[in-house]
Amino acid sequence: MPLEILKYPHPILARQAVPVVAVTPEVRELASAMAEAMYANQGIGLAAPQVGHSIRLIVIDLSGPDKREGLMTLVNPVITAASGEQEDEEGCLSVREYRTNVRRAATVTVKALDLDGKAMEIEADGLLAVCLQHEIDHLSGVLFIDRISRLKRAMYDKRVKRWTRQRETADQTS
Numbered sequence: 001m002p003l004e005i006l007k008y009p010h011p012i013l014a015r016q017a018v019p020v021v022a023v024t025p026e027v028r029e030l031a032s033a034m035a036e037a038m039y040a041n042q043g044i045g046l047a048a049p050q051v052g053h054s055i056r057l058i059v060i061d062l063s064g065p066d067k068r069e070g071l072m073t074l075v076n077p078v079i080t081a082a083s084g085e086q087e088d089e090e091g092c093l094s095v096r097e098y099r100t101n102v103r104r105a106a107t108v109t110v111k112a113l114d115l116d117g118k119a120m121e122i123e124a125d126g127l128l129a130v131c132l133q134h135e136i137d138h139l140s141g142v143l144f145i146d147r148i149s150r151l152k153r154a155m156y157d158k159r160v161k162r163w164t165r166q167r168e169t170a171d172q173t174s
Contacts, residue, residue, distance in 0.1 A: 002033070003037040004051065004052070006049075012049050013138070016141050017054045018056065020075045020113075023117040027075065030057065031059055035073070042064075043065070044060065044131060045059065045060040047135045048139075049138050050093060056139045058138070059071065059073050060128075060131050062128060075114070076113055077110050077112035077136050078111050079109070079132070079133065080110065080111050081109040082109075083106065086103070087104075090130065091144075092134070092143060094138075095144065095156075096160075097159075098159075102130075102134075102144050104129070104133045104134075105133065107129055108124055109123050109124075
């Protein structure tokens with residue numbers, strides 16, 4: 001059974017994740033489970049805080065849940081360079097039923113470790129650059145809705161409160 005993906009406004013999603021001290025079998029197992037959860041939920045990226053583990057670990061696969069040909073696992077990823085600007089529509093497995101345009105850097109350079117503990121560097125543009133920035137934001141407790149206008153954010157927060165009230169009402173009647 002795939003890991004449960006936490007939904008906004010869960011407090012872990014707003015927390016700064018701690019660095020991974022060593023790439024252990026447990027970290028590798030978590031990364032594998034995260035990939036399965038990402039695929040099961042039709043995602044292309046997932047950060048450990050989204051599954052309740054406040055550590056600096058992300059998985060990305062732009063080939064999507066069907067092909068599963070490009071899985072990347074990054075331990076302790078850090079953006080070391082960013083340039084340009086692009087605006088693309090984003091969504092998030094932790095942010096229910098909401099997509100909107102977000103402005104981000106057009107190109108990024110990311111340093112990280114792989115699952116063997118070896119240093120790696122990725123230079124990315126396009127969708128990969130967006131996905132890397134989005135997932136690394138999760139490690140800092142930042143969601144894509146933290147990067148949108150206050151009006152759009154207030155409208156989304158109002159929807160979340162309504163969903164929460166509806167759930168509480170349903171729970172009380174059952």
